[in-house]
Amino acid sequence: MVESSSELYVEGLLLLGGALIAAPLFKRIGLGTILGYLAAGVVIGPVLRLILDGEEILHFAELGVVLLLFLIGLELKPRQLKQMRMDIFGLGASQVLVSGLLLGLMAYFLARQGLAASIIIGLGLALSSTAFALQLLDEYGDLNTGYGQKSFSILLFQDLAIVPLLALVSILAPFSSDDGGSVLTDTGIAIGAIAALLLVGRYLLNPLFQIIANTGAHEAMIAAALFVVLAAATLMELAGLSMALGAFLAGVLLAESRYRHELRADIEPFRGILLGLFFMAVGMSLDLGVLGENWLLIAVAVPAIMLSKSIVLYWLTRAFGSPHNDSARVSGLLPQGGEFGFVIFTAAASQGIFSSEMSSLLVAIVTLTMALTPVVAAVSRRLMRKAEREQMDETFEGAGSDVLMVGFSRFGQIAAQVLLAGGSDVTIIDYSADRIRAASKFGFRIYFGDGTRKEVLIAAGIARARVVAVCTQKKEATDQVVDLIQAEFPNTKLYVRAYDRAHTLSLRDRGVSYELRETLESGLKFGRKTLEAIGAAEDRARDVEDLIRRLDEERLEMQAVDGFHAGSEKVLTKPLTPEPLIRPANREDASGRNRTDAYDDPSVTERETKEDATASPTGLN
Template identity: 65%
Template sequence: MSTAPTLIFTEALVLLGGAVVAAPIFRKLGLGTVLGYLAAGAVIGPLAHIITGAEEILPVAELGVVFLLFVIGLELKPSTLWRMRADIFGLGSAQVLLGGGLLTIAAVMFQLLDWKAAVVAGFGLSLSSTAFALQILNDRNDMNSAYGQRTFSVLLFQDLAIVPLLAMISILGNQAGSQSASLWMDIGIAIAATLAMILTGRYVLTPLFQIIARTGAREVMIAAALFVVLGSAMLMQAVGLSMAMGAFLAGVMLAESSYRHELEADIEPFRGILQALFFIAVGLSVQFNVIFDNLLLLALAVPLIMLVKGLSIYGLCRLAGSSHNDALRIAAVLPQGGEFGFVLFTTAVSAGLFSNATASLLISIVTLTMALTPVVASLANHLLKGEAREEIEEDFEGAGSDVLMIGFSRFGQIAAQILLASGRDVTIIDDSADRIRQASMFGFRIYFGDGTRLDMLRAAGIEKAKIVAVCTQKRDVTDKIVDLIAAEFPHCRLFVRSYDRVHSLSLRARNVEYELRETLESGLKFGRSAITALGVSEDTAAAIEDDIRRRDEERLQLQAVDGLRAGTHMLYNRPVQPEPLVKPKRGAEQPEDAL
């Protein structure tokens, strides 16, 4: 066997091993997987010298960003993208112009670069990393939040800005005369290619996948998905746009296709692995010799650049109508330099605007700002203000019924219907103004109040209530209400919605009269219906359901007696051993436990 394939497999093994080791450790430490991948790359490459040549790995690893943008495009219908146009072209362009302008002025003021090089450096550093920002949003499950959508809009414009920025480098590199006509030609070609992509996606891709789906060949569908992503990416790159932009457009065009979910499932494994590889490749590219040689400059420049970008983004988002918290979140996710900075700075060297040393220094700045982004995003959480809750003035006139229900979410709404249908009066309190308004549309009378406050409970008529039903969603809130009522009204009969098994044991220790895990009965009914649909008789299905319910209760009683450590699901004396389940015998016999 030749050494070249062996070397490739060895490097792949090392990279995968680094990802497997670093990601869980950093996730456990609360630092995020991105920082873990960066650290793994830095150790594998510049520190241990196990792998060299990050410039060869990075172009392949960038496919992770391409696949990520395709998946995001699948989640955005063209109508949704159209609604985001103000943020994309308004806020996005303002961010690039303001951030690039401020960083350019700073470079000139401190006499770090001449004005031409300062313009390229300033606008190159104004671009943020799509991969880093979107990974943070995905880790937080905030991609579809208001601030997540606005963050993505800014990133999308930055991808579009790469074309005029590359043209600007050509102009500044004393090639203006020859480039004047070709600039407009390049822009025209880019627009034409984008329109061709849109038309192809709208009229060709869906019929194509319909034909492939009829073959029933799963591997062909996967190959077609990869072909579409890579083909659209290569087309956009050929006309000067980013590969990620091409993949994103292809995703948007397929967002309304019936094959959207299947395509997403096919691409997702490739996206995850390649995106992890991208972050590791960035870590591989860290030039520690450049960092050590310019330690003081970098110690001043990196935080200054992140501060300038962060403050400018925060101010623009506030002007665009974002709340303080959302603007701060966006600013904390986008303060880093981006992967397009590598492209711009390398191009600037070719155009004679930079020396190789300057480009290396700027690339080191981008890399360090990337590495610090997860930390900055985490620290920014401490500057968030408590979200202002809408409050309603409430006089509690007419309150005081047989049943006092605290919390009117989905669980409480179902329980309340049974109580009301039986002819019982129910006093319901909830602390969500929106939920109260929605419930009033269906004829429910709900009082606005915080069930953790003693004065609210008294005003709601807790002293007259025969039963207090605590149906709040969060475990800590439920526990606080139960403890308050047990201390102040010890004779109240408490019926409590439980979050999970551990919570049920905790509530039983508080001597509540009745508790029910929120998913227990629905899960049992679901399973019973499923086996009935598979041909099991109604009597047998009912017997199995009763048997599972009985066994669950017996295990709960065992755990309640012997004790359960919170979060470990282990008894102090011995572990709970769930009994094997057997099919109940037909007829009148009760199901027997398997030993």
């Protein structure tokens, strides 16, 4: 028992160490964390053979996929799911059937498999990896885009298809005595399990979380969240469906709950750790012996399968109304085999549809297609961006104005309206084809271009610009533009959108002409209007707004000299004594000297707020 526990701890340390090294390294070099986890798994498992039970770890790590589907369900309200029904049951079903038919024909004619084996191989390979695809969508921030929703609909139908596919394995098994009764029974059980989950979710989940929340026990809320996810997943597994489907349905049922944000915060850390473990387990389960014995067959089969699925995905998504760009992105995201293929191929081998050697070969092929997915998806995205750039107008004909705006974010859109309304010409460049198309519908004249390239800035007329307004969304991109302009066009006046307080200090240190935090003025006005709504006079609310603005500026000046944590006494964290905000004339205190109001005298403000004023880890924006 002691040795077993010791081995468990050692394996845990190896897995955590591999994740800590590989994931940041691969992310740093631009290959993504998924390939990092896979590489770590391959090194720990089949290469160094430090951990040999990769398949057991893979089964446990599927909980990461389960938790991922639960979190996605939390973001999808039932009415949204209803709107997606055509994509789920139309596009999803078509993809499984058409891809399964094409891949089955390849197995029958090219691999010389029997009819039953070809059917199972084709349909098993038609499934895609939920874990890989959704993790990539999450990394790209594309889950709520058009192609992200199409991809998710296809994956959701594939989860639903597990029961009929496993039933088909039993029907096609040699000497099978199934007369269809067991299929009907399995289907009935599955429908009953879904109905039971929907009833429990509708009438019991919210009261359960309300009772636990009223106790104030945060640990109990975490335990309850995990219990609900795992219970729903287990119920679906017992009914023959995928665990991920059960977790997804539980998430959808809680999507309109007042506890959804708390649940997301509680589940997210477990999801991240277990999903990383899943990708590592996929790498550890790779059989290098099978790869060595069948390397030529695998080298042909892997690209053939991925190319076939990509073609089917592209034309089907086009047929269901997606534009070219979205269809191309879907085809680049879902060409791999999926983790449920492991289940189907193992079941088929155990029932004699094909040999265990064929099952191992298929598992190796699926694993390699999964490993190649991040690379294929990244290449697809780059090709699409290149195609979009070629479609955009980079001639900059007519460019050159008093103001050159780099980046047409929401911040930039508002600023541009002020400039145009004030009679100024504005040349706007942006790197997002979608944003340019959307803005063009409102009559804005925008040029496609990358503001971090010197030749683009020259073509856009930076030499004629009196001011360059940098309104890019990400501070990294903003810093690149600022550094380039200051190095190549040092006399240019720079007005820059800052991301947060730390970014503001960084920009001031660079010596830009003007900077403004993206949330400062909107937050001040929002606070003033709220103060007026609860009864404050308009003049008093405006004076308070001016006070906070002044204290914020004073704090920035102190931070620029004494460091980021200086000036914490300028942060007001409790109500001040309501006094006139205008300094009274010739008002004297007991000592005979003129005194100022608390709002006008920073020293008084410091005394009244010192014991409560602290700087947050984020610097209070």
